[in-house]
Amino acid sequence: MSVRQGLLALLAEGPHHAYQLRAEFEQRTGGTWPLNMGQVSTTLDRLVRDALVEPVEPSDDDVVRYRLTPTGRDELAAWWRTPVVRSAPARDELSIKLALAVSAPGVDVREIVQTQRTETMRALRDLTRLKADLPVAGTREDLAWSLVLDHLVFAAEAEVRWLDHVEARVARAALDRPVDGDVPPGPTSAPEAAHAARSAALGTEDGAR
Amino acid sequence: MSARAAGPVVLALRGVTRVHGTGPTAVHALVGVDLDVRLGELVAVMGASGSGKSTLLNVAGGLDTPTQGTVVLGGDTLSSLDAAGRARLRRRSVGYVFQDFNLVPTLTAAENVALPRELDGVRAREARQEALVALDEVGVADLAARFPDELSGGQQQRVAIARALVGPRRLVLADEPTGALDSTTGEEVMRVLRARVDAGAAGLLVTHEPRFAAWADRTVFVRDGAVVDGTGAPSGPEVLLAGGAR
Numbered sequence: 001m002s003v004r005q006g007l008l009a010l011l012a013e014g015p016h017h018a019y020q021l022r023a024e025f026e027q028r029t030g031g032t033w034p035l036n037m038g039q040v041s042t043t044l045d046r047l048v049r050d051a052l053v054e055p056v057e058p059s060d061d062d063v064v065r066y067r068l069t070p071t072g073r074d075e076l077a078a079w080w081r082t083p084v085v086r087s088a089p090a091r092d093e094l095s096i097k098l099a100l101a102v103s104a105p106g107v108d109v110r111e112i113v114q115t116q117r118t119e120t121m122r123a124l125r126d127l128t129r130l131k132a133d134l135p136v137a138g139t140r141e142d143l144a145w146s147l148v149l150d151h152l153v154f155a156a157e158a159e160v161r162w163l164d165h166v167e168a169r170v171a172r173a174a175l176d177r178p179v180d181g182d183v184p185p186g187p188t189s190a191p192e193a194a195h196a197a198r199s200a201a202l203g204t205e206d207g208a209r
Numbered sequence: 210m211s212a213r214a215a216g217p218v219v220l221a222l223r224g225v226t227r228v229h230g231t232g233p234t235a236v237h238a239l240v241g242v243d244l245d246v247r248l249g250e251l252v253a254v255m256g257a258s259g260s261g262k263s264t265l266l267n268v269a270g271g272l273d274t275p276t277q278g279t280v281v282l283g284g285d286t287l288s289s290l291d292a293a294g295r296a297r298l299r300r301r302s303v304g305y306v307f308q309d310f311n312l313v314p315t316l317t318a319a320e321n322v323a324l325p326r327e328l329d330g331v332r333a334r335e336a337r338q339e340a341l342v343a344l345d346e347v348g349v350a351d352l353a354a355r356f357p358d359e360l361s362g363g364q365q366q367r368v369a370i371a372r373a374l375v376g377p378r379r380l381v382l383a384d385e386p387t388g389a390l391d392s393t394t395g396e397e398v399m400r401v402l403r404a405r406v407d408a409g410a411a412g413l414l415v416t417h418e419p420r421f422a423a424w425a426d427r428t429v430f431v432r433d434g435a436v437v438d439g440t441g442a443p444s445g446p447e448v449l450l451a452g453g454a455r
Binding site: 114115117118120121122124125126127128129132136153154156157160161164167168 | 255257400403418419420422423424425426427428430432437438439440441443
């Protein structure tokens with residue numbers, strides 16, 4: 001998440017000092033990304049260095065206010081116009097855990113999936129409660145916070161759906177496994193299950209919806 | 210939606226088992242299910258196709274009879290009643306909401322909602338009054354005179370929720386109520402269902418959509434006819450952003 005562009009967006013609405021920027025940023029994003037003053041000052045210093053932001057000349061008090069330069073305005077306009085690039089998936093503990101679980105001996109993947117599904121469903125329920133407490137026709141700040149919550153809600157939902165998918169794939173891989181006696185058991189099963197988990201993780205084969 | 214005190218139990222399932230057929234070909238649709246739904250509580254049931262969640266809903270509403278175990282509806286044990294008594298109890302204490310709304314197309318919204326009360330034996334005028342109250346509770350009082358085909362999907366589902374909880378009814382059984390609605394409308398319908406339950410009803414919701422199940426107080430997971438896990442009731446406010454939405 002770019003603090004830099006976030007501050008540019010706020011400064012476009014008028015001069016702010018550092019404390020105001022921090023407070024405004026947190027309020028507008030529903031406190032999802034708390035900033036510390038260090039981050040705000042460092043970012044402001046860099047923005048000044050890059051001539052995107054400048055201090056407002058003498059103020060009544062000792063607090064320095066900042067405003068956008070024309071270059072800063074251009075940079076912000078470019079940010080609004082440009083899509084956010086989806087970066088390579090971060091190292092996600094859950095997908096790593098499941099990938100290891102399907103190929104590990106003596107691990108009940110179904111239980112891992114169910115335990116996680118319950119946990120994620122609980123988080124989804126709690127997020128929904130926060131959302132439900134917001135007025136339906138609220139202020140623009142309520143709307144902003146509600147959209148941030150929606151993002152978390154959809155991400156949690158996607159995780160539950162993926163877990164459903166993993167469960168189904170692993171169950172099918174177990175069914176497809178040759179019956180004991182036809183082929184020596186064990187070694188054949190693990191690669192299939194691992195393959196199932198891999199394609200579930202990458203959304204390939206019938207994993208792609 | 211705030212933390213609620215636990216109300217009286219409206220629906221209780223104890224050791225409910227439902228077996229179709231006998232012998233080696235017998236299918237265990239439900240196996241030893243225990244479940245309580247209290248007044249003010251909305252409980253979601255999730256599970257894969259064929260897991261038994263629809264059977265659970267049918268048994269809870271008295272549309273299907275358990276092979277073993279008991280279903281207690283508002284204090285009355287279903288199995289202790291004869292067929293007529295069961296039908297009466299089902300009709301008077303349970304309302305259904307379905308995916309495809311199931312409103313009678315030739316009746317107005319108000320007439321649809323009044324219908325169950327007229328079947329209860331309430332006089333037409335009184336039934337109509339109750340229907341208008343019920344429509345008001347779901348925010349569509351102004352649509353009372355409209356026919357179903359003059360209503361959007363979301364509006365029809367609100368009318369269906371009003372019908373399910375008209376008069377003395379306190380238990381709503383909802384089978385994929387958002388299945389035919391877009392994402393935003395589905396959310397509005399869940400908000401209405403949630404509000405109605407908060408205002409003094411109990412709800413059992415079957416859905417395969419995690420985002421809609423999340424409106425319930427808790428979700429139970431059904432697999433191979435058995436309840437395998439549940440989220441439990443919410444603990445308290447403000448627990449999640451700290452440790453985090455990953």
